[in-house]
Amino acid sequence: MKLTILFGGASFEHEISIVSAITLKEKLSNFDLSFIFCDVDHKFYLIEASKMKAVTFSKGEHKKMPELTLAEGGFVQKSLLSKTMHNNVVLNLIHGADGEDGTVAALFDFYSIKYIGPRLNASVFSYDKRYTKYLCEAIDVKYVKYNVLTKDEHKHIDIAMPVIVKPASLGSSIGVSIVKDENELDYALDTAFEFDKTVIVEPFLEGVKEYNLAGYYANGEMHYSIVEEPQKEEFLDFEKKYMDFSRCEQVLKADISEELEKRLMSNFERVYRGLFEGSLIRCDFFVHNDEILLNEINPIPGSMANYLFEDFSAALEALSESLPHSKRVKVSYEYIHSISKAKGK
Known part of the structure; x- marks a missing residue:
């Protein structure tokens, strides 16, 4: 190919x-x-x-x-x-x-x-984490509660410590901080605002499980990768994610029940269908108190999440044969001709 x-x-x-x-x-x-x-x-x-x-x-x-x-x-x-x-x-x-x-x-x-x-609309809803939350509300997918802060006008944070502070429109954990004490908040905000004029503040969830699932739509049906449970510490920092982008060996499938796997796939499909056709995306989910929460959408995952697929080459071939096509509008100029004819010009 x-x-x-x-x-x-x-x-x-x-x-x-x-x-x-x-x-x-x-x-x-x-x-x-x-x-x-x-x-x-x-x-x-x-x-x-x-x-x-x-x-x-x-x-x-x-x-x-x-x-x-x-x-x-x-x-x-x-x-x-x-x-x-x-x-x-x-x-x-x-x-x-x-x-x-x-x-x-x-x-x-x-x-x-x-x-x-991702097409333009899909990019809008996945690039800015605020809009990802709005998408979740529209498609009935649960998400982590949040506050939005802007550089020009700080807003009161009503989420109890500890919290995660992150730029609204960046990936790879760039500018992300875990804040465990009020004294650490200003520094974390300053760091995040270096990268974005809008910042998201979320609760740091204790005992949360994280699962990554990638997939795409081709040949009339959804295709899923294995479900991965990433091995990490408090959160995946930039250095770890940077190295993660060079992964090419398939990872181990998460040891989860079939019921949980189906629930993750169901949530993934609700995110994907009608918006992300033409792309291979990865969704990162949290499972907390038996609730599935969408953490974020990766519309262009590092190395395209190749390590989650048994046959990544076949996935790309199938996807390339199922790309959406936008029709060009045909312009006949009949309206202009009719006006010109009526005016004798």
Whole structure:
């Protein structure tokens, strides 16, 4: 299968996206892969597969490679005498801003480029954690209670300590703090506000169990990964998640009952259906006092959560064959012609 991996982007998760792309190069060795790097200036470069190494980007060597532009149906590589069209299905592997906030989705839809990844509406509801809570209310999925604080106007926190403070629109645990005492709150807020103008405050739940489940819709049905119970301490910090993005060995299935597995899948499907078609997502759930709570939606999970699937290559092939298609509006100009004819012009 031919597949183009788009990675990079102008976000705090830029380097994580590079790690993800390098990991998928190894994981999808049976694919005919091409790689397009989006730098922080939003320039696109076609990267040689042999150059898919971290130092290529840290040393700026990518700037010596062919620069691409967007056109109807794909990316274009221009030279003095010719131009080459790159119109494979694109896998959007840009984590954070640009990739998960809907920017890339809007560009691809505008240029009619086929892609694996969240569409614009899905990006809106998964990128900002406030909107994820709103989505949960609409689809009857339970979630952790929360307060919203803004940089310009702090609001009273009515959640008892300990709490988790996190930027509203960032992943990979960047800017996240556990606050156990009132004296630690100001520092935690200052840290979170360095990354976002809006902050979410949630209770730190004691005795909570966490389960990760990935899936996608293809060939008329939902397909699920195994359920993983991540092994971690109080919370998965940035360094641990950064290393997690390079995982390619399948993890062990969580030791849970069939009944709980079905409940997790049911909640996942309610989140996915009607919004995330065309993408492979991962939902992170909490189980607390026998209630399933959605923690967050990962619309472009690190390394696409390949380690949760028995056959990740087959999953991507099936997904690429089941991408949603948006129809272009046909314009006939009949209205303008009728006006011109009536005016004799």
